[in-house]
Amino acid sequence: xxxxxxxxxxxxxxxxxxxxxxxxxxxxxxxxxxxxxSAGHRAYGAFxxxxxxxxxxxxxxxxxxxxxRAIALTTALRAIEGFVLAATLGxxxxxxxxxxxxxxxxxxxxxxxxxGVPPIxxxxxxxxxxxxxxxxxxxxxxxxxxxxxxxxxxEGVATRDRGLDDMARAYGASDxxxxxxxxxxxxxxxxxxxxxxTLGSSVKVAIMAELLANTGGIGGALARxxxxxxxxxxxxxxxxxxxxxxxxxYGLLHPxxxxxxxxxxxxxxxxxxx
Amino acid sequence: MTAACPxxxxxxxxxxxxxxxxxxxxxxxxVDGIDLAIGASEVVALVGPSGCGKSTLxxxxxxxxxxxxxxxxxxxxxxxxxxxxxxLMPWASALDNIAYPLALAGVGRTARREKARAAAARVDxxxxxxxxxxxxxxxxxxxxAAIARALVVAPDxxxxxxxxxxxxxxxxxxxxxxxxxxxxxxxxxxxxxxxDLAEAARIADRIVVMDTNGRGLVGERRLPGAPGSRDDxxxxxxxxxxxxxxxxxxxxxxxxxxxxx
Numbered sequence: 234x235x236x237x238x239x240x241x242x243x244x245x246x247x248x249x250x251x252x253x254x255x256x257x258x259x260x261x262x263x264x265x266x267x268x269x270x271s272a273g274h275r276a277y278g279a280f281x282x283x284x285x286x287x288x289x290x291x292x293x294x295x296x297x298x299x300x301x302r303a304i305a306l307t308t309a310l311r312a313i314e315g316f317v318l319a320a321t322l323g324x325x326x327x328x329x330x331x332x333x334x335x336x337x338x339x340x341x342x343x344x345x346x347x348x349g350v351p352p353i354x355x356x357x358x359x360x361x362x363x364x365x366x367x368x369x370x371x372x373x374x375x376x377x378x379x380x381x382x383x384x385x386x387x388e389g390v391a392t393r394d395r396g397l398d399d400m401a402r403a404y405g406a407s408d409x410x411x412x413x414x415x416x417x418x419x420x421x422x423x424x425x426x427x428x429x430x431t432l433g434s435s436v437k438v439a440i441m442a443e444l445l446a447n448t449g450g451i452g453g454a455l456a457r458x459x460x461x462x463x464x465x466x467x468x469x470x471x472x473x474x475x476x477x478x479x480x481x482x483y484g485l486l487h488p489x490x491x492x493x494x495x496x497x498x499x500x501x502x503x504x505x506x507x
Numbered sequence: 508m509t510a511a512c513p514x515x516x517x518x519x520x521x522x523x524x525x526x527x528x529x530x531x532x533x534x535x536x537x538v539d540g541i542d543l544a545i546g547a548s549e550v551v552a553l554v555g556p557s558g559c560g561k562s563t564l565x566x567x568x569x570x571x572x573x574x575x576x577x578x579x580x581x582x583x584x585x586x587x588x589x590x591x592x593x594x595l596m597p598w599a600s601a602l603d604n605i606a607y608p609l610a611l612a613g614v615g616r617t618a619r620r621e622k623a624r625a626a627a628a629r630v631d632x633x634x635x636x637x638x639x640x641x642x643x644x645x646x647x648x649x650x651x652a653a654i655a656r657a658l659v660v661a662p663d664x665x666x667x668x669x670x671x672x673x674x675x676x677x678x679x680x681x682x683x684x685x686x687x688x689x690x691x692x693x694x695x696x697x698x699x700x701x702x703d704l705a706e707a708a709r710i711a712d713r714i715v716v717m718d719t720n721g722r723g724l725v726g727e728r729r730l731p732g733a734p735g736s737r738d739d740x741x742x743x744x745x746x747x748x749x750x751x752x753x754x755x756x757x758x759x760x761x762x763x764x765x766x767x768x
Contacts, residue, residue, distance in 0.1 A: 396594050402571045403588035403666065404608040414610070418598055496598045496640040 248491060248498070283465040291469035301454070305473060308439055308450035311367055315374025316435040320428055322375070323382025328420065330383070331390020340383070347380045356442045365448045373442040378431040385427025389420035425490045429482060436478050512544065512580045520547045522582045522696050523568060523664060529576035530563055537563050538721035541577070545664075550690055550697045550734055552707035555717030556759055561700045562668055564717070568698055569666040581664070583696070587657025589670040593649040595641040595656075601648075602627070602637040605655045612660070619659075626659035627652070630685055647678045654682070658689060665690075667699040671706070683710050687735045704759065708745045710734050719758050726755040 273282045283291075295301040330337040355376045359369040393416060401411045443452025451470050458467035491498070512524035521544045529539040538560035545551050555561050566572040568579060569588050587608070595604045602623050603610075609619035627637055630651040641649055650670065657665050667686070671679040687710050690697060701707050707714045711734060715727040730737070730745065737745070749756040 394594075396590065396592065397596060399566070399571045400588070400590065400594040401607075401611070403569045403586070404611055404660070405586075406611045410611055414607075415596070418596070493598070496642060499640045500642040 248495075252487070252491065280464060283468055287465055288468045288472060291465045292472055295466075295469055295473060304450060304454050305477070308436075308443060308452065308474075309477065311370045311443075311450060312374060312435040312439040314367075315371045315439060316378060316432055318371065319375045319378030319431055319435070320382050323379040323431075324386045324420075324424055326379075327383040327386025327388075327424075328390060328416075331387040331420075332416075337387055337391070340387070344380045344384060347376065350376075352377045352438050352441065353445070356445050359442070360446050365446050367448070369446050370439050370442045370448060370450070374435045374438050377434055377438045381427045381431045381434070382424065385424045386420055389423030390416065392423070393419045421493055425486070425493065429486050429490075432481060432486065433478060436474060440474060512578070520582070521545065522547050523698070524580045525564075525568060525577065526580070527577040528564065528567060528574050528579065530560075530567060530572070531575045536721070538567075539576070540723040541717075541721075543568075543715060543724060545696050545698060548690075548694045548696055549713065550699060550711045552699045552701055552711035552714045553717060554701060554704060554707050554714055554756075554759055556719055557702060559717050559719055560721030561702075561717055563721075565666050565668050565698055565700045583663035585660045585662045586664045586666065587660055587662035587695075588666040589650075589653050589657050589668070591669045591672055593641065593653040595649060595652055597641055600638050600640060601632065601644060601652045604641065604652055605637075605659055608656060608660045622659055623655070626655040629658060629689065630655045647674060647682075650674060650682060651685075654685060654689075658693070661693070662695050665695050665697045667697060667701075669700050669702070672701075672703075679706070686710055691733070691735055702759070704746045704749060704756065705742055708742045708749075709737065716755050716759065728753070728755065 267285050270282065270285050274284050279287070295305075326340070330340045352373060355373045356369070359372045359376075363369040363372065397415050398411055401415060406414070439450070440452040440455065442448075443450040444456050445452070447453060447456065451474055455467055455470055458464075458470065512521065512526055523543075523545040525541055525543045528541040528543075530537050541564060543551075553561050553564065563572065567574045569586060570579070570581075571588075595601070596607065599607070602620060605626055606614075606619040606623035609622060614622070624634070624637065627634075632648065632651050632655060636644060636648060641652070644652065653670070671682045674682060683706060686697075686699075689695075690710075699707070699710060704714075708730060711730060713727055713729050716725050717723075718725050728749070732741075
């Protein structure tokens, strides 16, 4: 048993090592991006595209500033609140719809409708309903993210392996046991990619809604930077938002998914890991 | 046969009894009027042409599907089941797959892993393969894991639904030997669905033949001697005898499944 545990720990360490090593590719891509940015700055001047180094200095200034940190925190909290609500509601409803074919048929047009309405329309409606408050932002984020989580969960349930369900039934599994040991595990593989997209759209929609509804946060700061024609600060805010998103995705979502999808990794031929 | 189930009344005691079983999918009757009783430690092979409803019947017998008509009575405590495809959970290691029925029964993690290891040893699964995922195992190993999963609960009854159809000849033979040995050792009863008469003649005490259209069982033949005692020559003699002279088996092989509605 200890031998098994050791092997398990070793493969996990190997996986984490590979994950970190793959970071070099990310660094290379970022460097290339910075080079293109710098070239653009030289070609068009600082007013159109600020110097990358100057922007990084501006980012440093924002990070050091208590007020700016509070602004970022406001947006982060709104985005996370919206994301958690959208993920919980969407996944739960998707599970229910997936297991009941009739409600899925009823829900499909709703999803098409929700996905068809542009987020900007929701912002206008939410502003009318809630005014310039947190609720406007959160509601917009939820409405934008919910259909994705819903579809992910419903698709997951619909594509589950019924053969495994029969197997579990033959061994006396109750409906709840089958759901907990087989259904959820399969659905997770479908919901995770959907949640990654939802998380990204949460932050983006939150910032957009803040800008339009004039409710502070990073969106508000961007609106002020635009009014002041302060391109450097505007770019610095964008950079900060993107950095936060990348940190959340690679620091949280990817490791969880890697843990869930170990068997897919094992299915790849030797030497083609990543 | 009568519709009444003589559960546990006469020796050898009947442990599974199907009475007037019928089943329909969306109004189309797949099987109907099936009566079958299986005794303790008896291995019964159910043969019939492709698409006659054998699989449906074994699913009903194993309580995976509820029959539309008729009654199933069971006088055993624990059952196992082996399907045509291994049906292993792709995200779990071979060991956790084998231990799955124990997890459902609420057995603690350490205890169930211990039992799963023992079951794996009985089907000759190497210890170093137990930590692999099903995708890393060969077809034969996966089916071994599926058999180990059936044996891990120490079953009184095992259902086999054409378990070795997809395997090559040599592997099939080894798997049959494995089942024969396990049945002899653990004394479980079994209902073994197959369309291969030679397989039936090797592993069973009794062969029952299903009607081409699933309308009842058309007859049965008790095989001489214990399942493990028949050598290849005897199996061959039995099967050629069945096919040449026995009207019961005439329809088993000559069916074109494309003509079936």
